[in-house]
Amino acid sequence: NAGVTQTPKFQVLKTGQSMTLQCAQDMNHNSMYWYRQDPGMGLRLIYYSASEGTTDKGEVPNGYNVSRLNKREFSLRLESAAPSQTSVYFCASSKDRGRSPLHFGNGTRLTVT
Amino acid sequence: EDKVVQSPLSLVVHEGDTVTLNCSYEVTNFRSLLWYKQEKKAPTFLFMLTSSGIEKKSGRLSSILDKKELFSILNITATQTGDSAVYLCVFMAGGTSYGKLTFGQGTILTVHP
Numbered sequence: 058n059a060g061v062t063q064t065p066k067f068q069v070l071k072t073g074q075s076m077t078l079q080c081a082q083d084m085n086h087n088s089m090y091w092y093r094q095d096p097g098m099g100l101r102l103i104y105y106s107a108s109e110g111t112t113d114k115g116e117v118p119n120g121y122n123v124s125r126l127n128k129r130e131f132s133l134r135l136e137s138a139a140p141s142q143t144s145v146y147f148c149a150s151s152k153d154r155g156r157s158p159l160h161f162g163n164g165t166r167l168t169v170t
Numbered sequence: 171e172d173k174v175v176q177s178p179l180s181l182v183v184h185e186g187d188t189v190t191l192n193c194s195y196e197v198t199n200f201r202s203l204l205w206y207k208q209e210k211k212a213p214t215f216l217f218m219l220t221s222s223g224i225e226k227k228s229g230r231l232s233s234i235l236d237k238k239e240l241f242s243i244l245n246i247t248a249t250q251t252g253d254s255a256v257y258l259c260v261f262m263a264g265g266t267s268y269g270k271l272t273f274g275q276g277t278i279l280t281v282h283p
Binding site for chain 1: 201204211212213214215218258262263264268269270271273274275276
């Protein structure tokens with residue numbers, strides 16, 4: 058079972074460049090999430106999708122956009138990368154938001170120079 | 171504001187020792203408490219606790235919740251070097267913040283051979 062798969066694993070961007078982080082889950086989960094993890098800050102929610110067709114902002118949405126492409130896939134886009142977006146990004150999914158645990162992907166380490 | 175506090179922040183033990191990790195919380199709408207283990211990559215789900223006094227067990231790991239005193243503990247018996255990780259306590263909200271997760275700062279466990 059693959060679980061939650063994120064690509065790429067590593068990425069280096071220059072300030073102002075754009076990129077999309079891809080996430081797919083094969084557990085038939087309804088809800089999907091994007092988090093960022095920074096030293097001393099813990100995990101912070103960027104956006105989530107409680108079910109296919111819906112997306113909502115989390116704690117730190119500025120500078121990001123998301124697309125729930127279908128039930129399996131949830132992508133995160135940085136339109137104009139900034140050094141403050143240097144972080145480790147985790148995608149996660151759960152069967153139902155608020156009722157079941159999250160299962161995380163292995164993360165994308167992004168550096169913006 | 172919901173708050174989750176873990177203690178100790180770090181712990182160093184030798185293989186075979188038993189450890190107890192603590193998590194206390196001050197939250198407005200409790201729904202569940204979750205424990206995760208994070209090694210170098212993704213947080214891995216351990217337990218989800220909703221009811222007081224019912225111990226959940228998986229191999230050498232066990233956890234219990236006390237909703238009256240607002241805390242949870244995670245026990246690891248006969249520790250192994252593979253238990254070295256950051257252990258995260260996570261509160262899941264109900265009510266108007268349904269599904270929102272608040273992460274503790276984590277306990278860094280180091281198990282020496």
